[in-house]
Amino acid sequence: IDLLKSHKVIDDHYNWIFNDGHLIVLGDILDRGPQVTEALWLIFRLEQQALKSGGKVHVMLGNHELMVLNNDVRYINDKYIKSAQLMGKNYSDLYSEDSFMGKWLRQKPIMVTVNDILFVHAGVSTDYINKGITRTKTNEIFAKEIIGQSWDKILNDSLLTFFMSKKGPVWFRGYFDKPLLKEYQIDHLLRYFDVNH
Numbered sequence: 001i002d003l004l005k006s007h008k009v010i011d012d013h014y015n016w017i018f019n020d021g022h023l024i025v026l027g028d029i030l031d032r033g034p035q036v037t038e039a040l041w042l043i044f045r046l047e048q049q050a051l052k053s054g055g056k057v058h059v060m061l062g063n064h065e066l067m068v069l070n071n072d073v074r075y076i077n078d079k080y081i082k083s084a085q086l087m088g089k090n091y092s093d094l095y096s097e098d099s100f101m102g103k104w105l106r107q108k109p110i111m112v113t114v115n116d117i118l119f120v121h122a123g124v125s126t127d128y129i130n131k132g133i134t135r136t137k138t139n140e141i142f143a144k145e146i147i148g149q150s151w152d153k154i155l156n157d158s159l160l161t162f163f164m165s166k167k168g169p170v171w172f173r174g175y176f177d178k179p180l181l182k183e184y185q186i187d188h189l190l191r192y193f194d195v196n197h
Helices: 002-006 036-052 063-069 078-086 091-095 100-106 126-130 135-146 151-155 158-163 183-193
Strands: 022-025 056-059 111-114 117-120
Touching: 022 036, 022 111, 036 056, 036 100, 063 091, 063 100, 078 091, 091 100, 111 135, 126 183, 135 151, 135 158, 151 158
Parallel strands: 022 056
Antiparallel strands: 111 117
């Protein structure tokens, strides 16, 4: 909230004031403390308000959303474990394809291009582009074949396993962790996606 207010995205009542601006949320809302539900509903509301103002909120999935959607809940706050237990559910059930928030999250992409910028939660490895997969195809594969699927299914398919590996777009750290990508490799990635950033 402080970040959004300081950048004039929302007002003191948490309403969208960014007009036709674009807000990019790069994922990892889930597993981030005791106010996950509040953060999700705020972003959902801002998404609706932005559209009415000619703007857009791009919500993307990060590795922690994927973990929860695939029933890996080791990082959730204790408050949510207890809440789910009181409801007689597993935490991941709160984000099932039958829940409102689960349906909403499952529609969110892994990669988005806005103007000449490619947005992705973690990064794109050179191994990724060597597979010849597009941004659109990546989003389709995650939506149809990874989100909410069993780890057995994912691990029995080499492409799905790659996507969920440290070289996939929600886990890759090659921009910050060694070995770092070289500048010519980043230039190649930018050309591949026809973006400048």
